[in-house]
Amino acid sequence: MQAAASAEAAGGRLARLHSNLCPPCAPAPAAAMVGHDGTSDLKYSQVNPRPLPDWSAAERATHERLMRRCFELARQAVDNGNCPYAGLLATAVNADGSGGEIVLEHCNGVYGKDGPGQYLGTPGRPDLTDHGEAGAIRAASALLPHDQLATLSLYTSTEPCAMCSTAIFWAGCPKMIYGTAGPARGALGNMDGYKDIESPYSGNYGIVCAPAAMGGRGIDSWRVLDGIPNALGETRTVIGPLLPEEGIDTHYYKEYWGVAKPAPDVETRWGVPVTALDGSFS
């Protein structure tokens, strides 16, 4: 009886996520959320995250400082006319909170310095791959030897896309720490501009990382990175969401996706109105 109820709840979550990611499609039928490793596709999600590491208060404070810097940079990206994303590379953080020195920062620069008018036909062309994380790694690759790059942690305001996850893989970063979850988790599902076609180039990105049970390809950052050793023998670890309430605020900044931040009297979870979550996330 309990198993049946839980399967029904899982079906509800799937249906809701699917409708967020692929509005024209009919809701997905109830299906087991089992990933390639036999575990739930959503077990590490913002909805039901793996617990954060057992950091000391001092270490956690340093990670949070670096993440808040990512959020600041994501807003700066919007101010520059780009998408609300940014990443940075920093040295490892020690248990006493020392370390965590920023080596390189990168704001999303898809539309260039002059903003989104570019893809609408004004002079200049966008760099469709200039995301916060991939951009940071590309720049760092030109500056640092690989064995040094492979010791740095990558922080990013929002869980990275498949391209950036793979760039982080090639860089060998042992830790990838993200602020708020991405489209695979439904965390951005209420952003009208996000679930629709973002630009003539991108299409419905969410379907790339959505679990197979939702008709997606299941290529998310956890699958690309988590648990795989790097060339130095250190196991890559994905950590997040860290400060998701603040992270999702970067997506409301200047109403980038065409959605205003919920009023203070609106009940939210992770910064998203509960009504938008359809009650399925609990």
Ligand SMILES: [Zn+2]
């Ligand atoms: Zn990306």
